[in-house]
Amino acid sequence: MIRFLHQGRTVELASPSPDDTVLDYLRDSTRCTGTKEGCASGDCGACTVVTAQLRDGELRYEPMNACIAPVGSLHGVQLITVEELRHEEELHPVQQAMVDAHGSQCGFCTPGFIMSLFAMFHADTGVDRHRVLEALGGNLCRCTGYRPIIDAAMQVLAGPRDDQFSAARDEAVARLASLGQDDDASESGGTYHLPRSVDELAALLAGQPDTRLVAGGTDLMLEVTQGLASLETIADLRQIPELGELTVNEDCIEVGAAVTHRQAQPVLLHDYPELAELIERFGALQIRSRGTVAGNVANASPIGDWPPVLLALDGSVKLVSSEGERVLPLSEFFLDYRKTAMRKGEFIRSLLIPRRRSNLFLRAYKISKRFEDDISSVCLVAALGVEDGLITDARVACGGMAAVPRRSEFCEKQLIGMALADGDITPAIDALCQDFQPITDARATADYRATVAGNLLRRLQLEYRGECATRITMEAEHG
Numbered sequence: 173m174i175r176f177l178h179q180g181r182t183v184e185l186a187s188p189s190p191d192d193t194v195l196d197y198l199r200d201s202t203r204c205t206g207t208k209e210g211c212a213s214g215d216c217g218a219c220t221v222v223t224a225q226l227r228d229g230e231l232r233y234e235p236m237n238a239c240i241a242p243v244g245s246l247h248g249v250q251l252i253t254v255e256e257l258r259h260e261e262e263l264h265p266v267q268q269a270m271v272d273a274h275g276s277q278c279g280f281c282t283p284g285f286i287m288s289l290f291a292m293f294h295a296d297t298g299v300d301r302h303r304v305l306e307a308l309g310g311n312l313c314r315c316t317g318y319r320p321i322i323d324a325a326m327q328v329l330a331g332p333r334d335d336q337f338s339a340a341r342d343e344a345v346a347r348l349a350s351l352g353q354d355d356d357a358s359e360s361g362g363t364y365h366l367p368r369s370v371d372e373l374a375a376l377l378a379g380q381p382d383t384r385l386v387a388g389g390t391d392l393m394l395e396v397t398q399g400l401a402s403l404e405t406i407a408d409l410r411q412i413p414e415l416g417e418l419t420v421n422e423d424c425i426e427v428g429a430a431v432t433h434r435q436a437q438p439v440l441l442h443d444y445p446e447l448a449e450l451i452e453r454f455g456a457l458q459i460r461s462r463g464t465v466a467g468n469v470a471n472a473s474p475i476g477d478w479p480p481v482l483l484a485l486d487g488s489v490k491l492v493s494s495e496g497e498r499v500l501p502l503s504e505f506f507l508d509y510r511k512t513a514m515r516k517g518e519f520i521r522s523l524l525i526p527r528r529r530s531n532l533f534l535r536a537y538k539i540s541k542r543f544e545d546d547i548s549s550v551c552l553v554a555a556l557g558v559e560d561g562l563i564t565d566a567r568v569a570c571g572g573m574a575a576v577p578r579r580s581e582f583c584e585k586q587l588i589g590m591a592l593a594d595g596d597i598t599p600a601i602d603a604l605c606q607d608f609q610p611i612t613d614a615r616a617t618a619d620y621r622a623t624v625a626g627n628l629l630r631r632l633q634l635e636y637r638g639e640c641a642t643r644i645t646m647e648a649e650h651g
């Protein structure tokens with residue numbers, strides 16, 4: 173039984189189909205048609221809804237693309253849709269600000285914008301233009317232009333953040349806590365499983381190895397909405413407490429398989445602040461609030477952004493099955509195009525990322541057609557050990573350059589021993605280009621990919637010399 177809150181009621185779904193999305197539930201089952209369908213692929217934001225969930229005793233509001241979230245994943249949360257925002261005949265402050273600032277023309281995108289701003293209204297962040305742009309990065313508008321929408325956001329977020337939801341906070345916390353205590357969710361016997369422990373999941377997969385796993389669903393559900401496939405059986409990882417753990421010990425950061433990009437962000441940035449831009453440009457807030465770092469790795473896309481990072485940082489995956497647990501270096505995980513070393517019945521329990529070592533010079537670059545909410549044409553991550561100006565060890569990993577994300581060992585060999593500030597980096601660039609035979613596709617030509625990857629290495633050297641501004645130096649200079 174799936175239980176969640178919507179419009180003040182506790183909704184119970186006996187056995188949701190793995191193929192049914194939150195958007196299907198809203199538009200087809202409940203006729204809540206305020207939430208729109210634009211692209212059905214997570215790209216336009218028209219279907220943005222907000223979930224409120226209890227985490228560490230706090231209510232967290234997060235935006236979500238209803239079009240690619242399975243309805244079963246609503247278990248234990250409060251679903252908030254645009255219909256609920258108007259209260260006692262008054263527009264919500266976010267809606268009123270959009271009216272006042274002339275921030276809306278068509279009725280398709282506006283509900284999505286409103287819901288993204290509503291999530292931000294309830295986030296405990298301050299307001300600045302950067303945060304507003306981040307909140308709106310997953311919402312497309314092709315008519316009004318963003319200026320009035322940004323004005324509306326700046327205006328409403330600078331005021332008091334009080335509304336009917338903040339007034340009913342304690343009641344929502346109590347109701348969500350009692351939903352979480354109903355532990356018969358996994359007993360639905362249907363095709364949408366909600367295992368409660370790693371052992372339960374391992375046993376389920378041992379008996380039914382073809383069960384598909386879903387964490388955030390931001391890759392998986394595209395098979396349904398774009399590929400028109402049908403998922404027969406799903407196991408949802410989000411109710412397994414062990415998989416939601418994010419632990420930092422002396423040697424490594426362990427990121428559980430249900431940890432989202434947004435949850436991992438502050439912990440990883442503490443050790444690796446150089447990853448800030450890459451993380452902020454990973455999809456949009458709707459995607460980063462749902463999608464997981466482990467899901468990105470398991471999906472094994474050649475253009476995924478986390479694999480090059482984890483390869484360069486010498487990360488590993490912890491795999492579990494009913495037979496036990498094993499740890500595999502990420503460099504042995506990707507075997508071929510979308511083929512990994514995971515065996516039948518096995519799943520990723522967590523990712524292990526070494527803590528920062530001294531003398532590390534790290535750069536992570538993402539080249540894509542659009543700055544926000546786009547996937548990489550090329551992603552290059554270089555982790556160099558530098559002592560007395562000389563490169564003592566090098567790990568350079570690329571996405572978008574081969575059938576699998578992988579390191580360029582030839583290039584790494586050329587880098588070792590080189591003086592990073594004034595050595596000739598051309599042989600390393602040539603080696604990088606020889607190491608990969610990128611493909612031409614709609615995103616970029618093979619030539620472009622090879623040239624851009626080489627140029628990124630050159631940029632890395634310029635940044636080391638301080639001759640090229642980086643996000644890190646710009647923030648240090650301008651605060």
Ligand SMILES: Cc1cc2nc3c(=O)[nH]c(=O)nc-3n(C[C@H](O)[C@H](O)[C@H](O)COP(=O)(O)OP(=O)(O)OC[C@H]3O[C@@H](n4cnc5c(N)ncnc54)[C@H](O)[C@@H]3O)c2cc1C
Pocket residue numbers: 213214215240384385386387388389390391392393409429453454455456459462463464465466467468469470471475476477478518519520521545546547548
């Ligand atoms: C609009 C949009 C923008 C995007 N932008 C980016 C981007 O900028 N960069 C990028 O790299 N990707 C991007 N993605 C892809 C996607 O968001 C990421 O790959 C995300 O991290 C996947 O995580 P998830 O939890 O949603 O995975 P899911 O969709 O839940 O799962 C992905 C796959 O991995 C399997 N799986 C999940 N967890 C496990 C596990 N623990 N063990 C074994 N198998 C598992 C699933 O069965 C499925 O096959 C984007 C997607 C969308 C829709």
Ligand code: FES
Pocket residue numbers: 208209210211212213214215216217218219220237238239240
């Ligand atoms: S309909 Fe476009 S993001 Fe969902």
Ligand code: FES
Pocket residue numbers: 276277278279280281282312313314315316317
């Ligand atoms: S409000 Fe819909 S395209 Fe601009």
